[in-house]
Amino acid sequence: MTVFSYSGTELTALAGAHNYYRWIFRRFAPYLGRRIVEVGAGVGTFSRLLVDESGPSRLVLVEPADNLAPLLRSRFDGDSRVEVVHGYLEDVPPDVGADAVVAVNVLEHVADERAFLDAAARALAPDGLLLLLVPAGPWLFGALDEEFGHFRRYTRATLEQALGAAGFRPRAVRYHNLPGIAAWFVMGRVLRQRTLPPRAVARYDRFVVPWLSRLEDVWRPPFGQSLVTVASKAVATGEKRQYRP
Secondary structure, eight states, X not given: OOOBOOOOSHHHHHTTOHHHHHHHHXXXXXXXXXXXXXXXXXXXXXXXXXXXXXXXXXEEEEEOBTTTHHHHHHHTTTOTTEEEEESOGGGSOTTOOEEEEEEESOGGGOSOHHHHHHHHHHHEEEEEEEEEEEEBOGGGOOHHHHHHTOOOOBOHHHHHHHHHHTTEEEEEEEEEOTTHHHHHIIIIIISOOSSOOHHHHHHHHHHTHHXXXXXHHHOOOSSOSEEEXXXXXXXXXXXXXOOOO
């Protein structure tokens, strides 16, 4: 097992984006179930929402970084529902049978996306769901993506193709956070910044996300900074379920 120490700035900059993370959580909430695996849990920002808001019976937090896994253990110490795996998705206990595997801004960090998706399929129960948030728009790839260790940004077509090749059936794929396109383009492509300014993130989270999340609840933007996805195994049951993240 290869592990490392996280030295980036992405998690630090986004740690205070509480409205943004709640927005993502609301997208995923109807599909979480009781047994959840979160991949790339980082410092536990999204994990805290999963614990406090979804009421899991078992939550497995997967984090490969040497300096972050101990923080997760400390943060959720004493909660018998939470298990921290210091490693990768392939290291998740084979008996987990997850109702949902959640990966928020993770797949773009993985060089071998097929291996990741295969591991997700193994971790899921037969009717389990894969819940993804990934960066959208390959043309937006710039200095921020390079600094954060991104291998790619997705279009709806390339994401659906990757999922299909791994035996997943995309149930709902939608663009997310339309104004974020302009912000990411200016910072990453024009200004060539190597980090997200925490104050700018805080202002966006406070003044833009509340009204934007309500707008995009009722209007699906044709493009967005990210893609939100619900996918099931191709052999999964539950064909009559409605998927609308």
